[in-house]
Amino acid sequence: MTAYSVLVPFLPRRPEQLLPYAALVEWTAARRLWQGQAMLIEPFQGFASAAGAGFRVPTGVGVTLMALRHPYEAAHQVRSLALATGEPVVAGFGPGGRQFQESVLSRPYASPLTASREYLTIVRGLLEQGAVDFDGEYFSCHGAMPPAIHPRVDLGLGVLRAGMARLAGEVADVGITWLTPAGYLRDVILPALREGASRAGRQTPRLTAMVPLALAGPDRDPEKLVLASNAAHMQAPHYIDMLKKAGIELAGDASVADAKSMLHGKAFLYGGLEEIRAELDAYREIGVDEVILNLTGVYNLYGPQAAMADLRKLLAAAA
Template identity: 50%
Template sequence: MSAYASPPELSVLLPFVPRRPEQVHPFSSLVQWTQAARLWQGHGATMDTFGTFAATAGAGFRVPVGVGVTLMPLRHPLDIAHQARSLAKTTQHPVCLGIGPGGRDFQRALLGEPYRSQIGAVGEYVDIVARLLHGETVDTTGEYFSCHTALPAEPVPDIEVGLGVLRPAMAQLAGRSADTAITWLTPPSYLDEVIVPGLEAGRAQRTAESTPITATDVPSRPRVVAMVPVALDRPGRDRHDVVVASSGRHMAAPHYRDMLDRAGIAISGTERADTEQLVKGGAFVFGDADEVHEALLDFGRAGVDEVVLNTVGVCAVSGIGAALADLGDILSVPHP
């Protein structure tokens, strides 16, 4: 297991796409009044994630937030850096800005064709965003993205630049370029054996290329955030239904199937057998509150710094109230 074996922080993923900012308030309140460190939301297809978080902050629910992940084809790097700074100033809390390229079909729909190199495009994008947020004047003409400007100097809470990571090549890129690596559906063994070593290798390369003064200021790897699907074992709750509602789409996606195969979780296409494999392999956490809590500690032993509790499946099957109840019970277990 990783040398980074301290218990992870616990955070909360908004388990649905909101249609009104008011729907987010109970989850923001959960972060305000429990041990939860941060409220996360992915790409908002109905309401823009940045706008949703700004609206809830304006209603008095100012909490640390994470965007995991925003999709590159939607915004120029300057715009996403500006959005992240605006959100940090609005909430007056740190922001974790997760960035990802989106699927190839999504890229084709917006750009006409996918990025020729996913790694190349992500590397250019993250480099520009990070330099802008660090106060640099960027003068870059790339294959995919160009920027020749700077953001105005302003005091602002910390903003981490995160990168969505599933496989070794992206882990190495995150090690070179990002503050945070954000994973989804990755079991602890895979994080420990594949992702964390990839992050460390990428960071070592970055350190070797830096001046000695810069190198001493760089942690040995980015912070690791794992989005972990969870559900409590409650009377009448069918584990299969919850796992499928949460992760069925991912089990059908080639890049997730490849990651799971590398993690020793073979997806056969037989739905019930595949859901059992996800649970058995530690990618989906199911049990009573104490069992779930112990499983989450395994992520810390694997090198994860922050576990984001993903109750999407519970919400889809049993509703928002059930998701809030599961989150409340999990977060009430004393955390080391």
């Protein structure tokens, strides 16, 4: 059965801004509170702060960028969050775009797949065996972590295209997608996940989809909502390539025409409550395990109360 979760639809500047969303997860059928990489309040610290305020809920970080921390530090942060919340954590990692890699590392990963494999190998070794002795092309670690009993931690990879999906099938517990239409998940991502898992002789990882959406309203412009939610991604080469493979051609200029293409291709869902519920059912029918409701566009254009109202309606309908 597909679970529904909540994405924090903005970049918090103070940790208390997370509390209404943590409360929503605690008091509704939502499974987990998610946040992507943030350059203001760091996600691991923000979630730990919410736990300190009394809202200890399952959390997901999807995805934090590998170039920002060594895998030992990543394992330490993940385990610290599980200990602080007392709840399960999904820790998603990804290499990020080439421009970001170059800005942080001086040059991009020649092979993001190899870098991602090495990263998860070290993090998993530290969390599950307590020690690693590993030399890689991009990441190495020879060390141990002190033992600790903690809630379940699942490791995820950010997945946009078939190559990373096959790798996730081999080494991850969860494949985490962003801006990926249900049909593309069915035709490209899920078969690649299964292929990778079969090659490694392991169970197919769960699939989690972050889905940008908005409920229709008389004052709402769907094209503006698309751009308020995803304009930056719609100009990034790796997203443009993924969307092209999904049958959505973008000029890459964050124009109204590109926004219309996103709506037509179901990369952004817009409509009445019943219409949205039917569109979300498509993710359930193809086998997506967790759908993360992304109301960033609503938040950016209409404010926090409108985003929270949409989330409550969507979660009630899903339940």
